[in-house]
Amino acid sequence: MLAVNGGRPTTTAPWPTWPQAGPELGKRLEEVANSTRWTISGPSDGQPTRESRFASRFATFCGTRHCVTVSNGSMSLVLALEALDVGVGDEVIIPGLTWVATGTAVVNVNAVPIMVDVDPDTYCIDPMAVEAAITPRTRAIIVVHLYSSMADMDTLLDISRRYCIPIIEDCAQAHVAQWRDRPAGSMGVLGTFSMQQTKVLTSGEGGAVVTDDEDLYGRACQLRCDGRSYSRSAVPLGHVDQVDMGDVLGTNYCLSEFHAAVLLEQMDRLDEQIRTRHEHGRLLSAELEHIAGVDTLRAPDAVTLRGYYEFVIKFDPSEFANRSPQAMCNALEAEIGFPPELADNAFPWNRLYKPLSKRRYRWCAQWQELLDPRRFELPIAAAVQRHSILLLHWILLAAPEQLMAIADAMDKLRRHASEIPEVA
Secondary structure, eight states: OOGGGTOOOSOOOOOOOSSOOOTTHHHHHHHHHTSSOSBTTSBOOSSOOHHHHHHHHHHHHHTOSEEEEESOHHHHHHHHHHHTTOOTTOEEEEESSSOTHHHHHHHHTTOEEEEEOBOTTTSSBOHHHHHHHOOTTEEEEEEEOOTTOOOOHHHHHHHHHHHTOOEEEEOTTOTTOEETTEETTSSSSEEEEEOOTTSSSOSSSOEEEEESOHHHHHHHHHHTBTTEEEOSSOOOTTSBOEEEOOSSOOOBOOOBHHHHHHHHHHHHTHHHHHHHHHHHHHHHHHHHTTSTTEEEOOOOTTEEEOOOSEEEEEEOGGGGTTOOHHHHHHHHHHHHSSOOBOOOOOGGGOTTOOGGGSGGGOSSHHHHHHTOGGGSOOHHHHHHGGGEEEEEGGGGGSOHHHHHHHHHHHHHHHHTGGGSOOOO
8 A cells, every 4th residue: 555545655764854064064153153244244354254265165166267146046147147237128048947036037137038948858948949039139048957957058058159149057956067077157158056945055045156257257246245346455454345346236135154154164065965966866866767657857968967956757647547746746755755846837837937916017018928928838848847756955865775765666656556646
């Protein structure tokens, strides 16, 4: 009998939790609390800020010259678009399947999101669909590396060069991924990251923008700190070392020193976690692919290091009595005690993407039509949720023998598929 119907679960062993705090974290936060500087706009205490130390370390990690930290990943996208001076009436091509923040960031700079379909093999933006969507109004392309896979950067970078349209890489789910040994975020003109609680590098909330471009870096610094930027020379103790530049109207998107301290501690253990997830992800994929009607989302051969965030189990509904994804998630959770997730809904059917629910976006009928996602046809993006189950990355930190329980549970669900209760 299936566990969801009162039977014995496949496993009752506890799974790893997330976030994970190392032994030094409390000490580092206490140091910030006892200091005289809790944010970069506070008075100098004579020491480099934790924010600047993290920014330097993360830029090196990403293989870029510069990093600008921000308050969250959503703001990193807005900052990148504003750094490129994307604004009123401009078009920005985005994948029709991704977290809602990619679309809302475009709307929030008064540009028009142009949603295109995804590649069925990677669930990431389809380069051919991108090229077909380019118009004279296209000002940027946001490429999202999604679901532990990566978009085809070879083709996308070629399109970017031929049409002179900059690429922003949205790497919220791809902190450690590499394409032909090049880190995610280092290939477009700008790369954006989220450090929200579920991310593989987290401070609860936080984000970053990375770039090699000196001018974009300078502009981004001012955009995130009300038009100010770090002074290039030493300032006296107790004085603010943010200099009024005023080249561009900014906003306060600054990361606090508490968040930066957490990120520095998290980076100390990141390499070990990367190795574990990579090894266990390959192990789990191999086991699942032995089960009839079950597969996993593969990464292109050019992905030389996978950045596991959401591990995707693909299932053939016909092998599982045509049960819905939600019914499958419920049944799998009962078997393993870990909550799976559904894939994101494509934008035209995503309940969270409602730009017209805000009055400021309803200023004229033509604008409302441009922001209506239902004008885009996205058959592949729409189909993804119907045959995908997602497991968040910290499950891959479990012992290998415990991971085998996931494959055992999926096999059990297939053999007893007719018993899986459908969701009303």
